[in-house]
Amino acid sequence: xxxxxxxxxxxxxxxxxxxxxxxxxxxxxxxxxxxxxxxxxxxxxxxxxxxxxxxxxxxxxxxxxxxxxxxxxxxxxxxxxxxxxxxxxxxxxxxxxxxxxxxxxxxxxxxxxxxxxxxxxxxxxxxxxxxxxxxxxxxxxxxxxxxxxxxxxxxxxxxxxxxxxxxxxxxxxxxxxxxxxxxxxxxxxxxxxxxxxxxxxxxxxxxxxxxxxxxxxxxxxxxxx
Amino acid sequence: xxxxxxxxxxxxxxxxxxxxxxxxxxxxxxxxxxxxxxxxxxxxxxxxxxxxxxxxxxxxxxxxxxxxxxxxxxxxxxxxxxxxxxxxxxxxxxxxxxxxxxxxxxxxxxxxxxxxxxxxxxxxxxxxxxxxxxxxxxxxxxxxxxxxxxxxxxxxxxxxxxxxxxxxxxxxxxxxxxxxxxxxxxxxxxxxxxxxxxxxxxxxxxxxxxxxxxxxxxxxxxxxx
DNA sequence: CGTCTTCTTGAATTCCTTCAATACATGTGG
DNA sequence: CCACATGTATTGAAGGAATTCAAGAAGACG
Numbered sequence: 001x002x003x004x005x006x007x008x009x010x011x012x013x014x015x016x017x018x019x020x021x022x023x024x025x026x027x028x029x030x031x032x033x034x035x036x037x038x039x040x041x042x043x044x045x046x047x048x049x050x051x052x053x054x055x056x057x058x059x060x061x062x063x064x065x066x067x068x069x070x071x072x073x074x075x076x077x078x079x080x081x082x083x084x085x086x087x088x089x090x091x092x093x094x095x096x097x098x099x100x101x102x103x104x105x106x107x108x109x110x111x112x113x114x115x116x117x118x119x120x121x122x123x124x125x126x127x128x129x130x131x132x133x134x135x136x137x138x139x140x141x142x143x144x145x146x147x148x149x150x151x152x153x154x155x156x157x158x159x160x161x162x163x164x165x166x167x168x169x170x171x172x173x174x175x176x177x178x179x180x181x182x183x184x185x186x187x188x189x190x191x192x193x194x195x196x197x198x199x200x201x202x203x204x205x206x207x208x209x210x211x212x213x214x215x216x217x218x219x220x221x222x223x224x225x
Numbered sequence: 226x227x228x229x230x231x232x233x234x235x236x237x238x239x240x241x242x243x244x245x246x247x248x249x250x251x252x253x254x255x256x257x258x259x260x261x262x263x264x265x266x267x268x269x270x271x272x273x274x275x276x277x278x279x280x281x282x283x284x285x286x287x288x289x290x291x292x293x294x295x296x297x298x299x300x301x302x303x304x305x306x307x308x309x310x311x312x313x314x315x316x317x318x319x320x321x322x323x324x325x326x327x328x329x330x331x332x333x334x335x336x337x338x339x340x341x342x343x344x345x346x347x348x349x350x351x352x353x354x355x356x357x358x359x360x361x362x363x364x365x366x367x368x369x370x371x372x373x374x375x376x377x378x379x380x381x382x383x384x385x386x387x388x389x390x391x392x393x394x395x396x397x398x399x400x401x402x403x404x405x406x407x408x409x410x411x412x413x414x415x416x417x418x419x420x421x422x423x424x425x426x427x428x429x430x431x432x433x434x435x436x437x438x439x440x441x442x443x444x445x446x447x448x449x450x
Numbered sequence: 451c452g453t454c455t456t457c458t459t460g461a462a463t464t465c466c467t468t469c470a471a472t473a474c475a476t477g478t479g480g
Numbered sequence: 481c482c483a484c485a486t487g488t489a490t491t492g493a494a495g496g497a498a499t500t501c502a503a504g505a506a507g508a509c510g
């Protein structure tokens with residue numbers, strides 16, 4: 001869970017030529033909910049820039065349970081870490097809803113990277129940000145109660161995807177299982193704790209819709225043990 | 226816990242001039258056990274290259290408990306993330322034993338970075354590695370039992386700092402509280418589970434000395450739930 | 451030698467997981 | 481449109497894992 005500030009790709013740093021190169025060599029692909037963009041363990045051939053929709057990045061453990069490590073939103077760059085490090089993908093990516101993606105071959109990405117020293121500074125900045133979030137996370141995950149982590153996830157979802165027009169309903173709908181994968185707990189526990197947060201007036205649920213009712217309260221809970 | 230492959234600084238990538246610059250401008254400082262190199266939340270003025278000794282990097286939560294996020298060994302670069310990202314330190318660093326450190330002012334570090342495009346590639350690679358470990362970790366932390374995580378920590382300590390001459394006693398001595406901070410659990414739990422691992426013949430303890438007796442067994446445990 | 455820290459153990463409790471059963475929803479093919 | 485299969489959500493009950501508190505033992509250190 002919890003990578004609040006995703007990696008919005010800085011097209012503005014590209015020269016017109018590079019931007020054109022990217023658009024010529026890149027292909028737009030569309031994925032439906034549940035379709036997978038790439039798979040953990042495979043060698044990467046491309047990087048992916050999310051144009052429209054929502055994507056979850058996750059690992060699957062031996063018991064077949066998903067742990068979501070990142071949520072991507074439009075503008076986000078995905079798969080660049082495996083490409084840069086010349087490693088296999090460290091996680092899988094799947095669309096949460098109908099999604100369109102600009103797929104850039106590895107070679108083109110490197111070519112553009114070579115032309116743009118500022119872009120590589122940007123990537124470093126990106127990595128440090130992600131790493132800081134991962135560490136913050138790490139520190140919390142080990143010690144916080146599931147209840148606090150659930151509050152944190154609710155806030156993360158708001159921060160990442162925003163709200164519906166009513167200003168309080170999260171603009172993303174996840175299954176209980178997906179929420180569980182984000183929090184790092186069992187589905188049943190998510191259900192019970194969502195009820196508990198509802199009883200405390202912190203949020204409301206209607207099927208997969210979640211309304212945040214008391215953000216300061218959720219923040220306090222998320223900060224606490 | 227668990228950042229197995231630290232950031233060994235690649236002096237070999239530096240030009241002789243840059244290496245000299247680093248040695249002229251950098252200062253060697255010595256720290257005793259428990260002395261702090263830098264503090265979470267402060268603005269960084271320097272980066273640190275560990276020359277001799279052992280250092281823990283950790284965050285402190287509201288209840289005053291330490292969560293260790295990284296263990297550094299000679300050759301490791303520390304504090305570069307805050308410097309690169311122009312952020313406050315995201316964690317504190319303290320010596321685990323008598324330690325000497327080469328302290329490089331921020332400006333000098335940047336100057337050297339500018340001269341060396343390969344060095345910035347190297348840094349990117351470093352960051353991707355750290356991030357991969359952090360994610361691996363994240364996926365495990367949320368779901369694994371403390372017992373498994375303790376086994377993982379034992380193996381991590383071996384990997385990071387190696388063994389005494391006997392080939393099985395860990396070459397690092399931590400308090401139970403520090404081990405707890407590494408595992409992400411309570412001190413009492415560490416004590417109980419160390420006994421449990423001893424009863425299963427996986428390791429032996431003698432005060433703060435830990436001997437690994439059955440590495441495949443520990444690996445199996447660490448992999449398991 | 452006494453003080454302070456660290457370590458250890460026991461007991462009670464809380465939190466969470468797991469299993470099992472049921473309800474609800476969704477979608478598909480007939 | 482219904483019937484059925486499948487996937488998702490919910491609830492209860494039992495058990496297990498880990499935390500917390502409290503108290504005492506052992507060790508380190510001046």
